[in-house]
Amino acid sequence: MLAMLERAGRRALSYQDRNHHSRTYGCFDRRYWGWKIVDFPEATYQRNVLLLAGLWGLKESFFYHDLRLVRAVVAGIEYAAKVQHKDGSFDQAFVHEHSYGATGFLIHSLAAAGRRLGRNLPEEAVHILRGVVRKGADFLARHGEEHGLISNHLAGAALSLLDSAALVEEPAYLRAADDLLAKILAGQSPEGWFPEYQGADPGYQTLCVHYLAQARELLNREDLSKALDMSVDFLSCFVHPDGGFGGEYGSRRTSIYYPGGLARLAGKNPQASALAELMAEAIANKSTTTLDDIDLGNLAPLAESYLLAQESVGDRCMPGELPWQASGLERRFPEAGLYVAATPTLYSVLGVSNGGVLKVFDKARKKLIFDDAGYVGRLKGGDMITSQVTDLARRAEVSDGSAELEVEFQYWPQPLPGPFRFVILRLLNLTIMRSIYLGNLVKKLMVKILITGGKQAGLKLIRLVNFGVDAVEVRDELRLTGKGTTVLESLSAGQGFVGIHMASAGYFQGTEPPAQEPLLEPDIEELNRTGRTKLRIRIEAKDA
Template sequence: MSLALLYCLGLPKTLYEKNEKILDWATAGLHFWTRIQHSNGAFDEYYPSEHGYIPTSFTLFSATETCTLLKVEDSVVLESCLKAARYLIRHSEVEALNQEAASIPGLFNVYLLTGEQWAAKAAREKFERLAKKQSPDGFFSEYGGADIGYLSTTLDFLLEYRRLSGDHDVDSVAERIVDFSSYFIHQDGSVGGPYGSRNTEYFLLSPLCLMAEQSSKAAAMLDRLCSGSGGVQAYYRSFDDRYLCHNMLHSLLRALKYAPSEISSEFYLPCDIEHEQYFEDAGLLSVNRNTSHLLCGLSKGGSLSLFNNRREVFSDYGYRIVDKSSGISASCWQRSDSLRGHVSGSYRVDTKFTAIKFHEANPLKHFVLRILAKLIGSRLIPFLKKRLIFIERFGPGRLARQIDILDDGFRITDQLKLTGDVKKIYRAVKFSLRHVASSKYFAFNELDQVETLDWDGSNIVSIERFVRWDTKGKTNLIDVSDSNLS
């Protein structure tokens, strides 16, 4: 699809537009796509015989859009599109809803290309089922919580369906996504982070371009993402190439195609105006005081990021503990059993540490996975997700964190209760231990020295800190009575 867009778009100072070689490559890609399709209509992503939902939904949209852009009427390609559509109708995705959203415009495109009414009906039915899953806060769940980057992917595919079908019911769903997401655009144009369920730090521009002329909020988000030092240029430089091929590049090219002639910045984003907004279902907090913007993921163990003067000046990703067998457990984890509560100005989370098991790749494991993929097909990926992503093993402790919003700053009060043989406690770094490939890329703060706590071996550790709104990156430590930490 990216090649088809390059062929069709009149990008200045490039050799791509109407270049016959680009056309040949795009057409060859379509024919290759038909040859790797399984007889049931599905495609593989990681393993042979995987029969995955995500490679089928994402590539069907890409293939059908390519057919539309290049006016492809090849019967073999169209038959593959029909087979993929039938597969998507028979299956659904319930954990990562962006993947379910991806199927909807692809199905409608199949109707536009072939005239098959059942494909249009299936697209509408999938949209109706998906819309019912939108949280009261406005997000769609990604692995048990709200994630800003993947939410933008959901928004992207829903608005593509809106563009293709003219279905006005999409509008209210999209507006609620934008309302929610606007709170997590940072002053420097960066977005998301470890406070989200999947740690992603991007927001696709193409859906905002489609909304910008009707929504001043979407236009303001687009303006900040494009102009901020931590915005689109920063996160597109950080992506793994796999995701550029996946959907990030054609989203960027579609943004150029849909871009408004000018961006109005009359709307003030939450990062620029005083507010205190807590999203109960998401477990996410956004506060602006004295020109500083604080983000907190209570659903992620109270993970914190503070922005001031258009840069991040403070962050806290909780704690990690190392047991006597050198196993690592983390407090910054999306757990279904964590307890959250709040009154105005005070927010609290009580969560267990999650024990992380690291899996070392080797030829034997790869061989076994190939055999399993052949034997059990589509059941392999749910099995691997349970082992790698949906981890809720108990670590040897729990964290109770309270955040109090005050006039001149905020106070963090932590109590760690250790329940096993622990040999070290240290402050977590930004790099997450959860398997989310799209959030795994280098960040400069990974070069910082890990701060190991001066711990006396007690089972209860109390720590209190105060962070001023105007901090330049330093925090004031406050002694707490009965604290076991110096």
């Protein structure tokens, strides 16, 4: 983990404009200051100051007490001040965004970087930092995030407010943090998960835990401890035998594991200890998505979490048993639409809420042997459709060892940016979207188009999954419901893919199975002719 952090530090220094004479001195968005291919600098990249400050203070690192890192942190703080709006907010996705999430994340990183450098931060930089933090915290205390319930954003903002209260000695920020934490805890499902848009996402929940674990250390609150224990119990079900974590069965389809929060909890929670231990091994073996696999958009938050985990090495209690290690186990999460089953030979995860996404693992060989993210089809005329559709209200009959569900396929438009769309977006950015209220309305619309929305495509899947001791059997029935308007050219399943817009999904994992032909190919000629077709597959450990 230390070697990855050092490589990440080198990348961050290369991304930063370290030319003292440059107008963009301190900027971490090389696309803007270096390549000049974007028209504004993304402020969240300034979060990399915390990684650099952490490496500066890490005795095991070759960056330990390197003055170049102090200069880079100071420059990063100064540039953050330049791009901060008068109301204290920052931009991430577009100009004049006044992003609540970006502000909530960045203020913590800036304040924590300053705290780590302590007296080594020049007095002028301390003055600038205090001004940026105060303005940012004022914004967070006055505003909220309106385009969706994203728990990890709220947790990051709460930690920023706690850091701000300590730095500038402002009690109002403690009250604002309290309000946010109350909202997060009220939103937690009794099943242990925190909402991410319209459901549970194990990957992003580890980032939420990263922030909440630090908040708990600052506040020592019993309700936070209880919520984190529930969260760990939920997350433990989505650690895979092969070292992978999460995936297409989550609401945001992410597989990134943020280790910092779990490492902080590992000293008292046996499940957190087991989870942290197994995933530390997975990171070392690169069987999961690691810091080396991440682009600039997620470099800073993942590096922050690796830094926290690195500083917590050795602080673990006796690890407990993870669900996949059990010889017989069944866990149902009906609110999340998730189901897991363990037998002596297999471990399976079924995403009911995401259209029947199914992953099956051979426990003895710690190998993924069936990876089905759902069906993808192409209609005559070229339109794409998919069964990977999130619906927390989806009808499903779940009993001991079996699950049956119905899924209405949706169109999968896959919109891409283009010159005309960018011109329209920038015109909106420079006019009506200067209003935070109107900007949030547009963001809500974008979320609906890209993530949560969808038009039914006239095709239904009825999936029955039986979880036996030695095998998992899948029986699918496909029915056309579009009264002759839906004519398929192709349809297949049995491979991994992401069926929504989610920039943080789809990173490489070392456990990805090799390229293969789809394992489920229904008879589309029969489907088009008669309106229905059936198929079945049996998955056994010995078949791998």
